[in-house]
Amino acid sequence: MQGPVQFVVIGSGWRSEFFLRLAQAAPEQLQVVAVVARRPSEAERLSARWGVRTVGTVDEALALRPEFVVPAVSWPAMPVVTRELVAAGVKVLAETPPAPDLDGLRSLWEEVGSSGLVQVAEQYTRMPGHAARLAVVGDGVIGAPTSVEVASTHLYHAVSLVRGYLGVDMAETVVDARTFVAPLADPLSFHGWVPDAQPEPRTTTVATLDFGDGRMGLYDFVDNQWWNPLRARRVVVRGSLGEIVDDEVTRLTPEGPITSPVVYRRTGVDMNLEGNDVVHASFDGRVVWRNAWVGTRFSEDDLAVADHLVATGAWARDEAPGPYPLAQACQDHAIGLAIEESARTRTDVRVAKEPWAAGA
Numbered sequence: 001m002q003g004p005v006q007f008v009v010i011g012s013g014w015r016s017e018f019f020l021r022l023a024q025a026a027p028e029q030l031q032v033v034a035v036v037a038r039r040p041s042e043a044e045r046l047s048a049r050w051g052v053r054t055v056g057t058v059d060e061a062l063a064l065r066p067e068f069v070v071p072a073v074s075w076p077a078m079p080v081v082t083r084e085l086v087a088a089g090v091k092v093l094a095e096t097p098p099a100p101d102l103d104g105l106r107s108l109w110e111e112v113g114s115s116g117l118v119q120v121a122e123q124y125t126r127m128p129g130h131a132a133r134l135a136v137v138g139d140g141v142i143g144a145p146t147s148v149e150v151a152s153t154h155l156y157h158a159v160s161l162v163r164g165y166l167g168v169d170m171a172e173t174v175v176d177a178r179t180f181v182a183p184l185a186d187p188l189s190f191h192g193w194v195p196d197a198q199p200e201p202r203t204t205t206v207a208t209l210d211f212g213d214g215r216m217g218l219y220d221f222v223d224n225q226w227w228n229p230l231r232a233r234r235v236v237v238r239g240s241l242g243e244i245v246d247d248e249v250t251r252l253t254p255e256g257p258i259t260s261p262v263v264y265r266r267t268g269v270d271m272n273l274e275g276n277d278v279v280h281a282s283f284d285g286r287v288v289w290r291n292a293w294v295g296t297r298f299s300e301d302d303l304a305v306a307d308h309l310v311a312t313g314a315w316a317r318d319e320a321p322g323p324y325p326l327a328q329a330c331q332d333h334a335i336g337l338a339i340e341e342s343a344r345t346r347t348d349v350r351v352a353k354e355p356w357a358a359g360a
Helices: 014-025 040-050 058-062 077-087 102-115 128-138 155-166 300-316 326-345 355-359
Strands: 005-010 030-036 068-071 092-094 118-120 145-151 173-184 200-212 215-222 234-239 242-245 248-253 256-267 277-283 286-290 349-351
Touching: 005 014, 005 058, 005 300, 014 030, 014 040, 014 300, 030 040, 030 058, 030 300, 058 068, 058 077, 068 077, 068 300, 077 092, 077 102, 102 118, 102 326, 102 355, 118 326, 128 155, 128 234, 128 242, 128 256, 128 277, 128 286, 128 300, 145 155, 155 200, 155 215, 155 326, 173 326, 200 326, 326 349, 326 355
Parallel strands: 005 030, 005 068, 068 092, 092 118, 145 215
Antiparallel strands: 145 234, 173 200, 173 349, 200 215, 234 242, 242 248, 248 256, 256 277, 277 286
């Protein structure tokens, strides 16, 4: 791309600082032209911490002509701000989810869906492991993908991974979910380490997602699984000619079944002095994912968000399709809401064709 991606961030909370941190680390690729912070104390804090320009109103920020705007606001405020930005003719990268509930999704789609101005910040398929596995699946190594198990992240994030691996678009989905409570120590959370953590009741939600035509997803999530180091992440992608279990790929070849790994080149290990980076992922001697941000020392989640920002910039410049359109975000959240409803009612919940299906 010619020049850094230029965007505005609305909000002063931890979500907004996620984007500010990435831009500070990679100014040649990412540039925050302004942050909208309505409280003077927050504006002063952000300016001092991140060296960014702050303004008090959205109009002031738009006068700086950003390529797109990232509303990093609360769930209830997200659809309101998104509508206002679209009404002003501005391209938007909304945070997840784009609206809190199903009625909110439908209302938002009715008002802005046809505008083509809204992408959503769903980055999980761009994380190195998922991106590498998606490349292997896309090459047909395990045949046609038929089922996906995700035990990693929650609701709409997990659904985006399941649909991504299966290549499912707007198919009607039948969700069957249940919850189970069991003791589990929880030594780490968003707020930090917990001294002498003891087992306490934690809820596990398990759901099957039936997309029809033999395609299914298995959702498995335990409270605080994002942070808890006592619970590993697990991804299983099964296909007609083999399967991927985390980073092990087994498939049928003319020589019989063969298993080989996805391998990551990580620097900064042992006597390597190149710095801490995951440089690339390879499979069977060829690179299937490459880090575009070597030298930034970004975490894998940071890499995914940074890639998503650049992809949004390419879309804003009419150089590429949108990385995650509003219709896809609405579908993922609708299925996530169905998981919660099915777990609560202990009955199947069907996600039928919604208004955004025609606009996908």
